[in-house]
Ligand code: HEM
């Protein structure tokens with residue numbers, strides 16, 4: 439041992455430096471990891487089949503947008519009373535689409551995307567058909583559920 | 586008053602030791618420089634105005650999808666001077682982005698990013714990213730039709746960022762979809778996490794700049810001036826002018842609050858992003874669906890990320906602060922200006 443024990447020797451100083459660095463890293467990780475996990479958004483539980491209204495709320499040959507789990511869903515009712523439901527979110531850049539009764543098609547105002555009433559992309563930038571949802575009618579109530 | 590020279594015996598001056606402070610500031614000298622060197626200080630003032638007006642708006646704003654827009658209408662319609670304070674917040678946010686971009690641009694053209702100023706450059710880049718984050722989250726808070734649309738499309742484009750896109754998309758939405766969680770998440774980041782991070786980074790940035798007194802490499806033998814009074818008087822003049830511009834806009838140019846968001850309504854026809862994304866918006870709009878076998882929008886986002894990375898790596902790519910970099914910066918700026926003008930027609 440040196441007789442000056444106030445000035446650590448170089449190896450001892452290296453060791454202390456490493457110990458301080460390692461502890462600081464450990465503390466940063468112990469704080470950082472839980473915080474990162476906390477901030478990470480939670481998956482939204484789906485509420486399952488959703489009652490969106492009575493059959494009479496949907497006129498024949500028109501479309502109406504309803505909310506399912508806060509997401510817009512376009513319900514189309516054909517002239518013969520048959521229902522179909524599509525996610526109203528454009529497959530291009532996710533604007534909200536609407537039904538045009540005049541042209542009997544689904545239109546996206548953002549970049550002039552067009553879908554048929556079958557949800558198939560027929561013009562403009564959309565790369566894919568609209569996502570379809572399942573509609574069932576039980577005792578006069580219209581119920582929408584994910585496919 | 587402590588402003589007058591030689592009045593160290595004033596009541597306040599005696600208590601804070603003004604004479605000693607003044608002596609230190611007069612002894613320190615900085616380079617005598619042109620207006621572009623005051624853009625950083627202007628940006629700082631605009632941030633402080635954002636904090637001040639933001640804290641006030643926060644007293645009435647309600648971060649809830651059912652109430653957000655109505656609370657904003659109450660702020661601008663009923664609360665005394667609410668429209669003024671909200672206008673200050675909205676206008677300074679635009680001017681803040683403008684002065685940040687101008688600040689960065691002049692740094693590039695002067696070549697002041699190069700060694701040994703890398704740390705100033707990188708801390709500045711981080712500030713730019715965080716301020717764009719503030720603008721993005723702030724634009725969601727009114728929960729108007731435009732806000733809802735911007736949250737949808739902005740986060741969707743973020744999905745195309747290479748490697749981290751899916752994570753970023755999920756993170757910006759506060760979930761998989763744009764819902765009430767998106768507003769809640771954006772609110773927390775906008776009023777707490779991001780302002781705190783920006784404040785910390787501003788200190789770091791100023792520290793780095795201060796340690797490497799940011800004179801341009803080309804005029805190392807430029808004339809200097811004392812910090813007090815010459816430099817501080819100029820800084821105060823720049824701040825006063827900025828304040829006058831903000832107040833004039835806030836008083837005479839009302840910012841709209843839009844109509845409350847209804848996710849069931851089709852998106853607004855001809856909606857546009859904030860002005861600093863107009864050029865990109867226009868390119869995405871006119872680009873073909875396929876570019877080099879990739880989805881058009883995905884390709885463009887990846888290309889922009891490439892440009893962004895090159896900008897961050899600038900001190901490593903261009904070690905001398907060459908003319909070429911300055912010319913490229915000018916071309917990029919002019920191209921963006923032209924594209925933005927097209928986007929408006
Ligand atoms: C650099 C800093 C900031 C920027 C760039 C910024 C940007 C924005 C933007 C663009 C909006 C939307 C305003 C509109 O549509 O008119 C907004 C709203 C808002 N901001 Fe900030 N902001 C900043 C700092 C803050 C701070 C520090 C707070 C509070 C602590 C705050 C609180 C709010 C609130 C409550 C709203 C909603 C009311 C409204 O939309 O006018 N902001 N912000």
Ligand code: FES
Nearest residue numbers: 528530531546551
């Ligand atoms: S988002 Fe629908 S066409 Fe672009």
